[in-house]
Amino acid sequence: MLVRLLTTDLSFLGGNICSSLTSLVLNAADFEAALHGNRTHFVNGAIEMPLVRINLTKDASPEAVRAISDTVYEAMINVANVPQHDKFQIITRHAPDELVYPADGYLGISYSPGIVFIQVTWNAGRTIDVKKAFYKAVADGIHAKAGVRKEDIWISLIDVAKENWSFGNGEMQYAPKD
Secondary structure (H helix, E strand, O other): OOOEEEEOOOOOHHHHHHHHOOOOEEEEHHHHHHHHHOOOOOOOOOOOEEEEEEEEOOOOOOOHHHHHHHHHHHHHHHHOOOOOOOOOOEEEEOOOHHHHOOOOOOOOOOOOOEEEEEEEEEOOOOOOOHHHHHHHHHHHHHHHHHHHHHHHHHEEEEEEEEEEHHOOOOOOOOOOOO
């Protein structure tokens, strides 16, 4: 069953979605989720699905690596409405000369050799407020659990279309419906 919304104000769905759409087609479950405040976790609309890359010093302890990994995952679930068990992460440790950052700082932020680069690729559709809350939850959580300076938690979010994923078998699991 499909519900078709025709409107120029879709602000209840949030930021980027409402500003660029005048017509949105959601299935009934997605529409119900949006009405009940679950604005970014559309299962059939596929706004979930992150891939996280964490790059940090090879000197980080296993406990710190686990705390960083878990904190990012928890923030994705609690802030960005990613479903549980959707944890795909690539963690890479680097020699000091492989983590490059401005020695004099950038935008008033100074960095140290303990810098952690976090890149999250996920489906487009999250609001600016959700992204801001995600940045804060990750920085606060990693600082609290792993002792990393908040200044050293560098995060990049990459929004992609849902059809840009294959979860195996050489298939496009979220292919557009014909």
